[in-house]
Amino acid sequence: MSNQDSVQLDVQESHVVMGNGKVKVTISKPDGFVTGISYQGVDNLLETHNEDFNRGYWDLVWSDEGTPGTTGKSERIKGTSFEVVVENEELVEISFSRKWDSSLQDSIAPINVDKRFIMRKDVTGFYSYAIFEHLAEWPAFNLPQTRIVYKLRKDKFKYMAIADNRQRKMPLPEDRLGKRGRPLAYPEAVLLVHPVEDEFKGEVDDKYEYSSENKDLKVHGWISHNLDLGCWQIIPSNEFRSGGLSKQNLTSHVGPISLAMFLSAHYAGEDMVMKVKAGDSWKKVFGPVFTYLNCLPDKTSDPLSLWQDAKNQMLTEVQSWPYDFPASEDFPVSDKRGCISGRLLVCDKFLSDDFLPANGAFVGLAPPGEVGSWQLESKGYQFWTEADSDGYFAINDIREGEYNLNGYVTGWIGDYQYEQLINITAGCDIDVGNIVYEPPRDGPTVWEIGIPDRSAAEFFVPDPNPKYINKLYIGHPDRFRQYGLWERYTELYPKEDLVFTIGVSDYKKDWFFAHVTRKMGDDTYQKTTWQIKFKLENVQKSCTYKIRIALATANVAELQVRMNDDDTEKTTPIFTTGVIGHDNAIARHGIHGIYRLYNVDVPSEKLVEGDNTLFLTQTMTTTGAFNGLMYDYIRLEGPPLDSYSH
Structure with missing residues (x-):
């Protein structure tokens, strides 16, 4: 008999159990759903009131070629074949795979999926990765989202941590339902009216308030104060996540739910959706990611030290990347x-x-x-x-x-x-x-607003409506994560729009963070025109000035630019973006989405010596409160220096 700390695999009729003397993981066979995680004498950290398929799983959203938008058919990835890939005292790797063929057309995404789980000796947790593959002869399709989901026991895990300064005790899932919660502008945001615990009364719960940029999203999870345990998702690399370091993804949220997001269109929109065309062969490895469990050494320790330990473990995992233990040849060492x-x-x-x-x-x-x-x-x-x-x-x-x-x-x-x-x-x-x-530039800076950093965070972010607060973000550097800030524009500018005067106004106080619509009394919305007033001592004749407009995000918006023409109904703009963006960062407290840069020529005939006004009109009102954009930075450049000698 091998010693109890070696890795053991018990293959039964309808499930398999991996254990290493520290952690035991039960997975349904051949489906590959994680039905149980047992640790430190606790039989199951996952929500046992949920069905077996609704505790720990890989899922995806897919749609047929040509389908617009970012949604589609949701599919919990279900294996049809089980295989032991590696089994020895040091390591077990098991596979739950499913193959696609034409008889499955329209019922599941046209890809082969191989989900793998790994347990190692002396490691407090387990790893998971998956290999997705589409063959060239298979139908084209879209893949807006894929991820791993873990649903922990709601009676045990109540404290969530996603960063040093973003952690808190969380409400219960039932606080969002029925008479306990009132849905707000979209289903994800709920005002807690009669929560089970009074301390949450009057707060907004919204999973998007806990989004994080990929570069900051390496570890997050939950602490159980009554079990003195932590359960964490550690994502040691960004290589398999889309959209670069600043792409935002969901983390943990009320449930208690813990996610490892791989693909998503959040904060980016339809342009981010992965589209595999007919004739494309495609293969990608997502992960491995590490589900890490920890416990307090003794009862006198501070439960929050579990977060510090999880961060230390994350650093260990990052330094070990790329792992040398996954068996698949598709994961290169x-x-x-x-x-x-x-x-x-x-x-x-x-x-x-x-x-x-x-x-x-x-x-x-x-x-x-x-x-x-x-x-x-x-x-x-x-x-x-x-x-x-x-x-x-x-x-x-x-x-x-x-x-x-x-x-x-x-x-x-x-x-x-x-x-x-x-x-x-x-x-x-x-x-x-x-x-x-060599960044874009034609001439010297006449004036500028903001900091070119692809974010609107430096502008004026108002306090939230006292009726809609998340206590975590009071006095917090991420104050933009509060719900409903878009509504504050109408309150600050009920009739006249924002006017910013160069040399007098301060963009930290006087430039609202989002150029949104104005809400009228009858639930209609109107377009808004912001003005930038500036003086020019002299105007170089027969020259071209340049306005650089960097946008941090746009959501079904159209920005029209006029110079010294204030009648937006009758005058043709010198520039329009056309309708752009589905980033949804305004609704999702994101402060940035997809970065866009526009370079606008301004003929010197449009400018006068003395007082000038630049008009910026956001014309779209179709989606109401969420039509709009955020500026990153705006600059007016004078003509190129060589034109001064003409």
């Missing part, structure tokens, strides 16, 4: 991967004659595409890092393949893309040396 390094510099002749280091730039490899297309890319793998203060960067353990090298840096608008494709091969170590980003 470190020596089958390559590296790249270099230094990103910025050349902006109007700020400095020298090349400036791209301090803290985000630099990444993504599948080939247009400049900035990595934001919406979801089929392949992406590898990102943050440059140091001198612009030096290194990205290690990159899967083999062809990539674009991309970058962006706070303080400068636009996106950098290296002119050549990067070909990564096993063991390669590419040094691109000094590479230079």
Whole structure:
């Protein structure tokens, strides 16, 4: 008999049990649903009142080719075949797979899925990953979402932690239902009217208030104060998540529910939906991710120390990436991967004659595409890092393949893309040396509003309506995560719209964070026109000035730009974006979605010496409160310097 700390596998008729003396995990067979997690003498950490298929599972949302929007058919991925891949005293890896064929058309997504679970010796938890594959001869389809879901025991897990400053005791799921909760502007947001525990009365519960950017989303989970236990999702790499480091995903929310999100269109919209065309062969490995369990060493310890321990474990997992233990050949180990390094510099002749280091730039490899297309890319793998203060960067353990090298840096608008494709091969170590980003600029800055950082967080974010608060975000740096802030615009500007005067107004106090519609008394909404007033001492004749408008997000919005023409009904704008965006960041407290940069020519005939007004009109009102956009940064540039000599 092997010792009790070695990994054991017990295969039974309808389920399998993996155990290592610390943790025991029960999985239905051949479905591959996690039905039980037992730890520290607690029989099951998952919600036993739920059916077996509704406790721990992989799911996806898919739709037929050409289907608009970000929804579709929801499918809990159900295995039809079980296999023991590896079984020894050190490690067990098991597979629950399902194959697609034409007889299944329209009933399940046209992909093969192989879900894997791994248990290792002396490790307090278990790993899961999946291999998705679509063959070229199969039907085209869309894949808006895939993820892992764990539903923990609601009587035990009441404290949620997603960051050092984002953790709290949470309401119960029944607080959202019936007479206990009142749905607000959309179903996810509920006002807790008669919660089971009085302390939550008058709060808003909304899972989107707990979204997080990929770069910050490496560990999150739940603490049980009465069991002195923690259950955590650790996501050690971003390589299999779409949309780069700033893409926002859901984390944990009332349930208690703990998610590992891989693909989603949240904060991006339909453009983010993965579309696999007929004739495309596609394969991707999602994960592995680690479900980590911890407990207090003794009763005198602070339960919140479980969060600190989970963070330490996350660092261990990140340093171990790519793992060397998954059995699938589709998951390459470190020596089958390559590296790249270099230094990103910025050349902006109007700020400095020298090349400036791209301090803290985000630099990444993504599948080939247009400049900035990595934001919406979801089929392949992406590898990102943050440059140091001198612009030096290194990205290690990159899967083999062809990539674009991309970058962006706070303080400068636009996106950098290296002119050549990067070909990564096993063991390669590419040094691109000094590479230079020249951000868009024609002339000197006349005036600017905001900070070019792809976010609206620096602008005026109002206090929430006292009727709709989440106590976590009172006095919090993420104050934009409160519900209903879009409604404050109408209260601040009931009749006249925002007017910002260059040299007098302060964008931190006077520039509302979101350019939204105005709500009228009869539940209709009207378009809004913001004004930027500025003085010009002299206007260079027969020249072109330039307005740079960087948007942090847009949701079914149209921005029209006029200069010194205040009659929006009768005058043609000098520029319009057309209808853009389905980011939903306004409703989802996101402060940014997809970054968009517009460069608007202003003929000098449109400008006058003395007082000028730039009019910015958001014309769309079809979705009411949520038509709108957030600015990242606006700049007026004078004509190019060489035009002054004409």
